[in-house]
Amino acid sequence: MLSLIQRVTRASVTVDETVVGEIGQGLLALVGVEPGDDAAALSRMADRLLGYRVFADDAGRMNRSLRDTGGGLLLVSQFTLAADTRSGMRPGFSTAAPPDEAERIFNQLVAICREKHTARVETGRFGAHMVVSLVNDGPVTFLLRS
Secondary structure (H helix, E strand, O other): OEEEEEEEEEEEEEEOOEEEEEEOOEEEEEEEOOOOOOHHHHHHHHHHHHHOOOEEOOOOOEEEOHHHHOOEEEEEEOHHHHOEOOOOOOOEOOOOOOHHHHHHHHHHHHHHHHHHOOOOEEEOOOOOOOEEEEEEEEEEEEEEEO
16 A cells, blocks of 8 residues: 655545545555455555654654644545556556455545544545645645555
8 A cells, every 4th residue: 555645734625526535734645456455455554644753743754643733634535646657658557456355445444544544644545646736845745655
């Protein structure tokens, strides 16, 4: 499982001109599911999303997590993150989990994050054409692997 996280001042997802998820300050996480991602990968990714220290403390250092700040989390499924880009000029998607498996695993990740995080946890719409808007704070962007 991969997650490209971005520290944001705000982010939203729109489907068919309707906002389906939005947060203020927090993290936008674009999530790619790979074949073989299991319960351990889900738990690890949830812990990393909620505990990764990317927010400034009083000294201006990245020492605070989403749990510490109480910020929002916007989870967006993005199978293209799991693409094979090692050769050629076109991505291959055999390295991404099949859609049914990916949706099940992504929904489990959302449920775990909602259970463990008391602040807002929002999502896009799995499989839909989504327009993602964000204001990256920093910019601060990291690629996490479970």
